[in-house]
Amino acid sequence: MLSVEEYLGRVLALASLLPAEATPVGEGRGRVLTEDLTARVAVPPFDNSAMDGFAVRAADATPGAVLSVVGDIPAGATSTPTVGPGEAARIMTGAPMPPGADAVVPVEATDQPMGAAPLPDRVVVSEAAVPGRHVRRAGEDVRAGDTVLPSGTVWGAEAASAAASIGFGSVPLRRRPRVAVLSTGSELAPAGEPLGFGQIPDSNSILLAGLVERFGGRVVLRRSVPDDGAQFARVLDEASAAADVVVTSGGVSVGAFEVVRQVVEGEIEFVKVAMQPGKPQACGALRDRDGRPVAFLGLPGNPVSVFVSAWAYLRPLLAAFQGLPTLWPSTQLPVAEGWHSPPGRRQYTPVRIVDGAVQPSHRLGSGSHLVASLHLADGLAVVPELVEAVSPGDVVAVHGLT
Numbered sequence: 001m002l003s004v005e006e007y008l009g010r011v012l013a014l015a016s017l018l019p020a021e022a023t024p025v026g027e028g029r030g031r032v033l034t035e036d037l038t039a040r041v042a043v044p045p046f047d048n049s050a051m052d053g054f055a056v057r058a059a060d061a062t063p064g065a066v067l068s069v070v071g072d073i074p075a076g077a078t079s080t081p082t083v084g085p086g087e088a089a090r091i092m093t094g095a096p097m098p099p100g101a102d103a104v105v106p107v108e109a110t111d112q113p114m115g116a117a118p119l120p121d122r123v124v125v126s127e128a129a130v131p132g133r134h135v136r137r138a139g140e141d142v143r144a145g146d147t148v149l150p151s152g153t154v155w156g157a158e159a160a161s162a163a164a165s166i167g168f169g170s171v172p173l174r175r176r177p178r179v180a181v182l183s184t185g186s187e188l189a190p191a192g193e194p195l196g197f198g199q200i201p202d203s204n205s206i207l208l209a210g211l212v213e214r215f216g217g218r219v220v221l222r223r224s225v226p227d228d229g230a231q232f233a234r235v236l237d238e239a240s241a242a243a244d245v246v247v248t249s250g251g252v253s254v255g256a257f258e259v260v261r262q263v264v265e266g267e268i269e270f271v272k273v274a275m276q277p278g279k280p281q282a283c284g285a286l287r288d289r290d291g292r293p294v295a296f297l298g299l300p301g302n303p304v305s306v307f308v309s310a311w312a313y314l315r316p317l318l319a320a321f322q323g324l325p326t327l328w329p330s331t332q333l334p335v336a337e338g339w340h341s342p343p344g345r346r347q348y349t350p351v352r353i354v355d356g357a358v359q360p361s362h363r364l365g366s367g368s369h370l371v372a373s374l375h376l377a378d379g380l381a382v383v384p385e386l387v388e389a390v391s392p393g394d395v396v397a398v399h400g401l402t
Contacts, residue, residue: 001272011313014295015320020172028155031173032323037149040167042139047097051134054088055101061129104134177321179217180239181208184250186226204249211310215318227259240288250301252282276345277305308348330397338391341383350377
């Protein structure tokens with residue numbers, strides 16, 4: 001039986017960095033920048049006013065000075081008047097400084113009213129101006145040519161804003177992994193359809209597809225396949241042609257109708273992992289019709305096993321494809337209600353966090369079939385292999401689910 005770490009190492013070995021694609025600067029949240037971005041323009045690109053007020057020559061703007069107003073300079077102005085001796089120009093925040101002016105006197109330090117008003121002929125200054133005061137110089141924030149966003153930056157609103165400000169309309173971001181999701185079992189019926197005898201709704205493919213999106217992947221195919229080897233082989237061929245990763249649920253154990261094992265055994269490694277739930281697992285590399293390698297993950301069929309396995313193995317695999325950290329952060333929290341754990345296997349128990357302490361999200365604990373309680377879980381509590389029970393007051397590691 002493999003340890004969780006040993007199996008995770010085999011899973012991560014399937015990943016290779018995906019290529020970048022030009023992406024509009026305002027899109028691609030959570031994806032990874034693949035090149036350094038250097039400023040194409042300075043920020044700000046020109047000297048501009050930091051205040052609403054009057055652009056002046058500091059030597060002229062002494063307390064009580066009366067200056068002639070030669071024009072208005074709104075933000076976005078494409079031309080400006082020249083400010084000569086004894087003159088001023090009304091200016092808005094962000095507007096370019098006019099030739100001749102070297103300071104801004106805020107409107108509050110003049111005899112003019114705040115807000116919208118007709119352009120005056122003259123303005124009386126009530127405080128002395130200082131050269132450079134209330135002026136933002138070109139390149140004060142960023143100089144042209146400066147590296148602003150290094151390769152490896154995880155894209156978000158702040159990075160997008162910075163990129164736009166230094167002249168980029170699109171950026172090279174690593175593309176999202178394409179994932180095919182296949183749930184197996186002749187007992188599965190489409191969600192919402194009437195159930196025949198022995199049937200259950202196909203919730204696994206819906207669960208996995210949602211987790212793929214949460215983990216930064218893109219679902220390119222989602223299909224439920226009965227326990228028919230020929231049909232599964234056809235769908236698997238279609239999935240491999242479309243995806244970077246194929247993930248299946250069910251069919252990986254040792255029963256008589258394990259369709260995944262029947263079709264891909266020999267290409268894919270089937271193992272037992274010392275964890276609960278999620279003991280039977282499968283991973284390896286398939287080849288599509290052109291010989292391109294396609295990562296394959298075969299998860300157990302029970303819903304909680306699917307959930308735990310996806311967080312433990314699919315999440316880091318998709319992160320590795322994108323060049324993102326694969327570490328699964330955890331925090332130490334006290335136990336409010338105790339539970340038992342199987343000896344020799346690492347247990348992952350869905351838990352709720354109530355008043356800073358954890359308790360199982362379902363009264364029956366971590367049973368692999370208890371799907372209806374998953375939406376209540378705030379995290380997965382980890383019970384080590386040599387611990388057979390946790391009691392109130394014990395401290396456990398809890399992985400978050402975000």
